[in-house]
Amino acid sequence: MATNMPLTVIPAPFTVIPAQAGIQRENDTMDKQFYVYMLASRRNGTLYIGVTSKLVGRVWQHKNKQVEGFTKRYGVDKLVYYEVHRNAESAMTREKRMKKWRRAWKIRLIEATNPEWKDLYDDVVG
Numbered sequence: 001m002a003t004n005m006p007l008t009v010i011p012a013p014f015t016v017i018p019a020q021a022g023i024q025r026e027n028d029t030m031d032k033q034f035y036v037y038m039l040a041s042r043r044n045g046t047l048y049i050g051v052t053s054k055l056v057g058r059v060w061q062h063k064n065k066q067v068e069g070f071t072k073r074y075g076v077d078k079l080v081y082y083e084v085h086r087n088a089e090s091a092m093t094r095e096k097r098m099k100k101w102r103r104a105w106k107i108r109l110i111e112a113t114n115p116e117w118k119d120l121y122d123d124v125v126g
């Protein structure tokens with residue numbers, strides 16, 4: 001499956017692999033992937049950072065206002081960035097670090113791989 005989004009390599013163990021975002025094998029913990037993702041309300045709008053092992057389902061929940069709290073309250077439901085991680089610990093560590101970043105750093109990261117701030121949800125669904 002081809003994607004218009006370039007492969008961006010972030011210092012190990014963080015790798016962005018858009019084409020593999022929706023691929024998950026049931027009951028296969030060795031190959032289970034974890035995702036750190038950023039949602040936005042609009043270009044340069046309100047940002048949210050989260051972590052999940054099921055990116056498609058989690059973003060669907062945000063889009064359909066199934067998640068109570070911040071994203072529902074502020075209409076933050078456009079997937080603008082995500083990273084693939086091989087284990088939960090790596091993903092959670094990265095999420096915690098990114099949440100402490102300055103806003104400008106987060107925007108720079110989004111624009112490095114998604115300069116148009118395109119909603120990537122349809123790309124990961126396939």
